[in-house]
Amino acid sequence: MVLQVTVAHAAVRMDESELIRAAQQGDERAFEQLVRLYDQNVLRLALNLLRAPEDANDVFQEAFLRVHKNLHTFRFDCSFHTWLYRIVTNLCLDLLRKRKVRREEAAVVETGEGTLDRMDSVEETRAHGDPQRQLMSRQLKDRIQAVLADLTPRERTVFELRHFQGLRLRTIGEVMGTSEEAAKNCLFRATQKMRTALGDFV
Amino acid sequence: MNCEEARKSFPLLLYGELSFDEEERLEAHIDECAACREALARDKALWRELDSAELHPTQDLLEDARAELKSRLAAARPMRESFWDKIRDGFSIHFHFAPGLGQVAGAAVMLALGFFAARVTPGSLGGAFHAAGLAEPVTSRVRYIEPDGPGKVQIVLDETRQQVLSGSVEDPSIQRLLLAAAKDPSDAGVRVESVDLLKNEPQSAEVRQALLYALQHDPNAGVRLKALDGLKAFAEDPETRRTLTHVLLNDDNPGVRTQVIDLLIQQHDSLRQRNDAMVSVLQELMEKESNNYIRMRCQKALTEMNASVESY
Numbered sequence: 001m002v003l004q005v006t007v008a009h010a011a012v013r014m015d016e017s018e019l020i021r022a023a024q025q026g027d028e029r030a031f032e033q034l035v036r037l038y039d040q041n042v043l044r045l046a047l048n049l050l051r052a053p054e055d056a057n058d059v060f061q062e063a064f065l066r067v068h069k070n071l072h073t074f075r076f077d078c079s080f081h082t083w084l085y086r087i088v089t090n091l092c093l094d095l096l097r098k099r100k101v102r103r104e105e106a107a108v109v110e111t112g113e114g115t116l117d118r119m120d121s122v123e124e125t126r127a128h129g130d131p132q133r134q135l136m137s138r139q140l141k142d143r144i145q146a147v148l149a150d151l152t153p154r155e156r157t158v159f160e161l162r163h164f165q166g167l168r169l170r171t172i173g174e175v176m177g178t179s180e181e182a183a184k185n186c187l188f189r190a191t192q193k194m195r196t197a198l199g200d201f202v
Numbered sequence: 203m204n205c206e207e208a209r210k211s212f213p214l215l216l217y218g219e220l221s222f223d224e225e226e227r228l229e230a231h232i233d234e235c236a237a238c239r240e241a242l243a244r245d246k247a248l249w250r251e252l253d254s255a256e257l258h259p260t261q262d263l264l265e266d267a268r269a270e271l272k273s274r275l276a277a278a279r280p281m282r283e284s285f286w287d288k289i290r291d292g293f294s295i296h297f298h299f300a301p302g303l304g305q306v307a308g309a310a311v312m313l314a315l316g317f318f319a320a321r322v323t324p325g326s327l328g329g330a331f332h333a334a335g336l337a338e339p340v341t342s343r344v345r346y347i348e349p350d351g352p353g354k355v356q357i358v359l360d361e362t363r364q365q366v367l368s369g370s371v372e373d374p375s376i377q378r379l380l381l382a383a384a385k386d387p388s389d390a391g392v393r394v395e396s397v398d399l400l401k402n403e404p405q406s407a408e409v410r411q412a413l414l415y416a417l418q419h420d421p422n423a424g425v426r427l428k429a430l431d432g433l434k435a436f437a438e439d440p441e442t443r444r445t446l447t448h449v450l451l452n453d454d455n456p457g458v459r460t461q462v463i464d465l466l467i468q469q470h471d472s473l474r475q476r477n478d479a480m481v482s483v484l485q486e487l488m489e490k491e492s493n494n495y496i497r498m499r500c501q502k503a504l505t506e507m508n509a510s511v512e513s514y
Contacts (some may be wrong), residue, residue, distance in 0.1 A: 033449075061267070064271050065274060108287075144255040148255075194248065
């Protein structure tokens with residue numbers, strides 16, 4: 001499985017630089033293909049960081065519009081993936097910081113047409129079988145959600161990039177414009193908070 | 203390693219971020235310490251639970267996001283600043299077309315080549331330069347339309363006029379146009395021609411900077427080779443050498459790398475001295491280079507400098 005993923009990545013990269021160059025020359029179809037290479041991952045990253053589908057969509061739109069506007073400045077000094085993730089994480093960090101100032105939004109909102117669960121456009125890994133296990137799983141997820149909300153925006157971003165996106169700490173440092181060591185320290189703090197808050201669940 | 207250090211390392215172990223030696227030391231400690239084994243088992247269980255908290259966007263959310271992006275990109279496209287728009291912004295003259303347009307004067311038609319022509323008229327250049335008069339528009343494009351009272355409409359057009367300019371390559375105004383054209387992302391052919399002309403004037407610092415930029419950043423290998431040609435006489439200049447070294451290690455075109463290594467080695471031969479920085483570059487190149495000719499040149503140069511062909 002790991003091998004397949006690696007091979008697929010290599011194949012993508014070969015086409016990617018050509019797509020970028022064509023898009024830099026104004027080829028809109030090439031730009032659309034470039035977006036398709038990354039749009040699912042960008043939406044997933046934003047969704048996991050922000051835990052709100054509409055915010056994730058806002059970041060998705062803004063990130064790709066910025067890429068479209070500034071692609072001519074991309075000089076292949078880093079990978080396109082790193083450049084794109086830097087834009088996405090910066091947008092998410094801004095939003096997370098704003099949220100720290102105002103109140104964290106509720107998962108359920110009242111609308112004129114009734115109650116709307118904001119997480120309806122999200123698929124979660126479901127616990128199967130045993131109802132007791134499902135209940136525990138639901139409680140644990142709520143707890144994890146609460147712990148994630150308590151992390152600082154930087155801790156949350158580093159944790160997300162490492163745990164769910166599988167990026168190496170060195171790459172996370174590049175994405176966040178910091179050192180590998182700083183990213184590592186951030187990850188330590190995040191995982192320590194997780195341990196403390198969730199230790200009694202496992 | 204004590205228990206505190208071991209437990210601090212667990213996240214890095216679980217994420218595969220420990221070095222071989224660090225992992226060995228940690229495993230040696232875990233083998234000896236039952237409490238840490240238990241703590242690691244707890245962390246592993248916690249990690250599995252954290253995996254279950256990952257969110258995946260539904261297909262609907264993804265499709266909606268894609269559709270919205272498509273329409274927003276389409277809306278942004280006509281307003282996107284073109285290369286020539288940026289160049290135009292660097293000049294002080296503004297063409298305000300058709301005074302009758304009143305409110306929309308700010309968006310008045312501005313010309314690309316015609317605009318340059320207006321700035322570099324013969325009078326402003328003092329002689330050596332010749333510009334023909336403004337021609338009729340070659341292409342017109344509707345920039346935007348808006349209602350203008352009952353039954354009326356305002357239409358703002360972008361028009362492009364062509365104008366033939368002629369003059370010496372040494373003329374500063376001609377050079378300025380060539381420098382701008384050397385970075386025109388929309389036409390590699392124009393860049394090749396511009397760099398080909400500019401490379402004969404590398405004594406100008408501005409031209410040399412443009413050549414260095416083209417060599418490092420132009421996506422077209424033909425343009426990079428022309429730029430390299432122009433920089434040959436300056437291979438001893440420290441900034442040029444730095445750029446050449448960077449290109450040697452990073453350019454994806456073997457033709458460009460071949461010319462660069464020939465130039466660097468030839469220049470090195472003329473200096474006839476061992477250069478540690480050069481040795482280190484060539485050793486790094488040996489580690490990553492796949493082209494046989496370049497490897498052979500590299501190996502020969504290292505041997506002549508009494509340096510090993512690999513870095514250890």
